[in-house]
Amino acid sequence: MDPTPHVVIVGGGFAGLWATRGLASAPVRITLLDRGNHHLFQPLLYQVATAGLSAPDIAAPLRHILRRQRNATVLMGEAVAVDTAGKRIALADGTALDYDFALLASGATHAYFGHDEWAPHAPGLKTLDDALHIRRRILSAFERAEAEEDPGVRRALLTFAIIGGGPTGVELAGTLVEIARHTLRHEFRRIEPGDARVLLLEAGPRVLAAFPESLSAQACKQLERLGVEVRCGHPVSGIDAQGVSLGDERIAARTVLWAAGVAASPLARTLGVPLDRAGRVPVGHDLEVSGAPGMFVAGDLASVQRPVGRPVPGVAPAAKQMGRHVAMAIRARLAAKPSPPFRYRDFGNLATIGRMAAVVHLGRLRLSGAVAWWFWLTAHIFFLIGFRNRLSVMLSWTWAYWSYQRAARIILGDSGNGDGGDQPRSTRQA
Amino acid sequence: MDPTPHVVIVGGGFAGLWATRGLASAPVRITLLDRGNHHLFQPLLYQVATAGLSAPDIAAPLRHILRRQRNATVLMGEAVAVDTAGKRIALADGTALDYDFALLASGATHAYFGHDEWAPHAPGLKTLDDALHIRRRILSAFERAEAEEDPGVRRALLTFAIIGGGPTGVELAGTLVEIARHTLRHEFRRIEPGDARVLLLEAGPRVLAAFPESLSAQACKQLERLGVEVRCGHPVSGIDAQGVSLGDERIAARTVLWAAGVAASPLARTLGVPLDRAGRVPVGHDLEVSGAPGMFVAGDLASVQRPVGRPVPGVAPAAKQMGRHVAMAIRARLAAKPSPPFRYRDFGNLATIGRMAAVVHLGRLRLSGAVAWWFWLTAHIFFLIGFRNRLSVMLSWTWAYWSYQRAARIILGDSGNGDGGDQPRSTRQA
Numbered sequence: 001m002d003p004t005p006h007v008v009i010v011g012g013g014f015a016g017l018w019a020t021r022g023l024a025s026a027p028v029r030i031t032l033l034d035r036g037n038h039h040l041f042q043p044l045l046y047q048v049a050t051a052g053l054s055a056p057d058i059a060a061p062l063r064h065i066l067r068r069q070r071n072a073t074v075l076m077g078e079a080v081a082v083d084t085a086g087k088r089i090a091l092a093d094g095t096a097l098d099y100d101f102a103l104l105a106s107g108a109t110h111a112y113f114g115h116d117e118w119a120p121h122a123p124g125l126k127t128l129d130d131a132l133h134i135r136r137r138i139l140s141a142f143e144r145a146e147a148e149e150d151p152g153v154r155r156a157l158l159t160f161a162i163i164g165g166g167p168t169g170v171e172l173a174g175t176l177v178e179i180a181r182h183t184l185r186h187e188f189r190r191i192e193p194g195d196a197r198v199l200l201l202e203a204g205p206r207v208l209a210a211f212p213e214s215l216s217a218q219a220c221k222q223l224e225r226l227g228v229e230v231r232c233g234h235p236v237s238g239i240d241a242q243g244v245s246l247g248d249e250r251i252a253a254r255t256v257l258w259a260a261g262v263a264a265s266p267l268a269r270t271l272g273v274p275l276d277r278a279g280r281v282p283v284g285h286d287l288e289v290s291g292a293p294g295m296f297v298a299g300d301l302a303s304v305q306r307p308v309g310r311p312v313p314g315v316a317p318a319a320k321q322m323g324r325h326v327a328m329a330i331r332a333r334l335a336a337k338p339s340p341p342f343r344y345r346d347f348g349n350l351a352t353i354g355r356m357a358a359v360v361h362l363g364r365l366r367l368s369g370a371v372a373w374w375f376w377l378t379a380h381i382f383f384l385i386g387f388r389n390r391l392s393v394m395l396s397w398t399w400a401y402w403s404y405q406r407a408a409r410i411i412l413g414d415s416g417n418g419d420g421g422d423q424p425r426s427t428r429q430a
Numbered sequence: 431m432d433p434t435p436h437v438v439i440v441g442g443g444f445a446g447l448w449a450t451r452g453l454a455s456a457p458v459r460i461t462l463l464d465r466g467n468h469h470l471f472q473p474l475l476y477q478v479a480t481a482g483l484s485a486p487d488i489a490a491p492l493r494h495i496l497r498r499q500r501n502a503t504v505l506m507g508e509a510v511a512v513d514t515a516g517k518r519i520a521l522a523d524g525t526a527l528d529y530d531f532a533l534l535a536s537g538a539t540h541a542y543f544g545h546d547e548w549a550p551h552a553p554g555l556k557t558l559d560d561a562l563h564i565r566r567r568i569l570s571a572f573e574r575a576e577a578e579e580d581p582g583v584r585r586a587l588l589t590f591a592i593i594g595g596g597p598t599g600v601e602l603a604g605t606l607v608e609i610a611r612h613t614l615r616h617e618f619r620r621i622e623p624g625d626a627r628v629l630l631l632e633a634g635p636r637v638l639a640a641f642p643e644s645l646s647a648q649a650c651k652q653l654e655r656l657g658v659e660v661r662c663g664h665p666v667s668g669i670d671a672q673g674v675s676l677g678d679e680r681i682a683a684r685t686v687l688w689a690a691g692v693a694a695s696p697l698a699r700t701l702g703v704p705l706d707r708a709g710r711v712p713v714g715h716d717l718e719v720s721g722a723p724g725m726f727v728a729g730d731l732a733s734v735q736r737p738v739g740r741p742v743p744g745v746a747p748a749a750k751q752m753g754r755h756v757a758m759a760i761r762a763r764l765a766a767k768p769s770p771p772f773r774y775r776d777f778g779n780l781a782t783i784g785r786m787a788a789v790v791h792l793g794r795l796r797l798s799g800a801v802a803w804w805f806w807l808t809a810h811i812f813f814l815i816g817f818r819n820r821l822s823v824m825l826s827w828t829w830a831y832w833s834y835q836r837a838a839r840i841i842l843g844d845s846g847n848g849d850g851g852d853q854p855r856s857t858r859q860a
Contacts, residue, residue: 037573037841054484056838063617064839073619076573128842143467143506147523187493189503395822408486409494411467412558
């Protein structure tokens with residue numbers, strides 16, 4: 001056997017990819033395992049779901065990104081169980097990978113708060129397949145409304161309910177209104193797409209709860225100006241194929257999207273350590289699992305407490321920082337040196353709402369409206385992986401901005417006419 | 431009821447869309463029915479299948495194309511039967527459309543020459559869903575080869591057999607070699623993608639049989655120079671999940687693509703008239719169905735004999751010309767004027783083979799190699815619908831040409847790891 005230490009990294013998201021890159025010059029063999037073949041720029045996934053970008057615009061093959069890193073092997077496969085005592089990870093195809101060091105970074109999936117029966121009626125947004133599924137649902141709703149004779153059904157087809165007022169819910173709601181009022185204008189003969197209702201339903205007291213209250217209020221105002229009906233403090237009590245229940249109130253909506261809850265990937269349960277309420281793995285300051293030497297956890301799967309302030313949030317910059325930290329910790333171990341504890345650097349918080357509408361919170365800086373939107377746009381295009389993607393995204397967006405058109409308005413898949421009972425694939429993990 | 435004559439057009443391909451446009455100023459109400467929501471630029475479909483272009487690059491929503499044509503209504507739906515006596519078309523959802531004039535232009539689907547059991551093992555290429563399915567198969571084969579320990583299985587995973595030496599087969603074969611030898615180079619650690627075998631299997635005596643013999647020979651030479659193994663005169667006798675049989679010979683190939691036969695869409699059978707061997711509807715010189723007044727057929731679904739020479743071929747320019755002719759014939763009927771018979775104008779024949787390799791046949795002009803390739807490239811980008819698409823395709827291609835990279839190398843869908851038993855949707859018709 002090759003005596004070079006073997007590092008197995010599960011998940012090619014931000015945490016896994018940044019850890020792999022952080023080990024580029026380390027004397028290790030790396031196996032990066034992912035269920036898909038691509039790294040996904042998840043912050044723009046809602047743009048694929050709303051037909052603004054095509055899937056390849058926001059994804060790049062992992063083995064292409066890592067083609068020059070000779071110590072890294074990319075494997076497409078699914079990890080199903082971890083044996084921390086035997087230092088071995090079992091794969092779905094029956095094979096297994098032995099490791100000296102391992103990083104679990106398989107991310108999060110949707111959680112329906114114990115109501116798994118809601119899943120087929122309210123798809124969530126975590127993978128490219130999810131995004132294409134949601135795109136199909138949204139575009140098909142307008143198509144079906146055009147063919148529908150019954151005014152009640154037509155109304156329900158033109159009602160879109162988004163559950164969850166976090167960043168994803170806000171982005172989806174803002175974009176949906178734009179599609180209805182601008183993109184599809186003049187294209188239908190029997191319906192008026194601009195009559196579509198878009199509701200954003202948030203159980204808590206305000207949208208974008210991770211932001212200061214003043215920015216939440218700004219966001220709410222901007223959403224309403226765009227045409228979104230925002231309802232805060234209304235927990236959803238039921239979802240079925242016909243619509244949503246909020247306590248006694250019933251909203252007939254044929255398209256319901258889930259942006260409310262996430263839970264850590266089920267792989268964490270096989271670690272044999274106690275998990276937090278969301279299924280995440282509590283890790284120490286070095287991101288190692290206690291009692292499982294050489295096993296690290298990073299990204300959305302990790303629960304990291306900070307000495308002061310709130311726990312580390314499940315956002316891309318945090319995942320990248322954790323990935324880099326794990327790489328550094330492994331390098332330190334190999335050199336028999338101590339490594340400093342992980343420290344999260346909070347670079348602030350951005351959320352986009354719609355055309356010329358966003359909020360930004362960076363330390364003491366608070367922006368909203370057009371300035372915040374430009375800030376958000378620049379930051380996102382800059383961080384997109386790959387020059388070609390950046391160029392293509394810029395082209396799509398410039399075009400979309402001036403023409404109100406959306407490039408990817410193509411319904412794909414068998415369920416174009418269907419009732420949406422088909423189940424999307426919904427976890428990002430490897 | 432509205433007294434304006436109602437024209438129902440089934441299928442938003444080249445024939446249906448050009449007919450609709452040709453009736454823009456006519457005193458009619460048009461309903462354009464299509465099973466999908468988009469017009470597809472089918473000549474570039476192989477580029478989506480081989481990850482060079484993304485699906486939205488070669489498709490545009492029908493209702494967006496027709497947004498300014500106020501007399502046209504686009505409906506997403508599926509025609510299942512035609513009652514020519516009652517002048518009514520039945521839809522899959524139970525409704526029906528009454529017509530004064532109708533055009534069936536629902537195109538062609540794959541035909542397996544009576545071997546429908548081959549379909550799951552050898553997907554064909556007619557729709558965007560087909561293209562994404564083939565893309566997934568091709569990219570997954572390399573991924574699985576990288577994970578495979580058994581050298582025999584690895585060999586079979588790296589063997590690609592394309593059945594049919596027409597334009598689609600030739601394009602797929604040429605592009606596959608390029609992917610293996612250039613695009614994926616340096617990206618795998620256990621396999622050498624350049625070792626992949628690409629076979630083009632043609633039952634007849636030569637590839638590109640619609641071209642003069644000298645150009646067929648040129649095409650064959652160019653394919654072999656690129657690295658394709660061309661076998662002519664070898665009809666396939668069997669296809670299963672493990673490979674292809676050619677008489678006594680057995681080729682272990684885990685990826686088999688079907689580019690051999692097409693048959694007219696099954697809707698034609700409900701017309702109640704005798705069809706030709708490929709299931710197409712024989713039509714008169716005005717493209718009307720004999721015995722069914724007001725019912726026209728155009729595009730791949732029509733069988734049109736010419737006074738001299740071969741029948742009108744199933745290519746995009748012929749479909750456009752037929753669509754335009756039907757529009758003219760309907761306008762003439764409404765004005766109670768006679769209309770001239772349909773006459774096919776043959777603008778020549780182009781086929782691309784690979785990088786800097788193509789053949790062109792235009793009257794007495796015969797080109798091959800780089801000149802033909804540039805000719806083909808310019809013609810195809812020019813005819814692509816929509817400025818934005820043209821720009822995006824040009825960007826993708828320029829990038830792909832210089833970098834050997836392909837923008838859309840993203841495996842989507844549940845069957846990424848699967849054995850390919852999943853069935854793609856395979857007819858283009860409405």
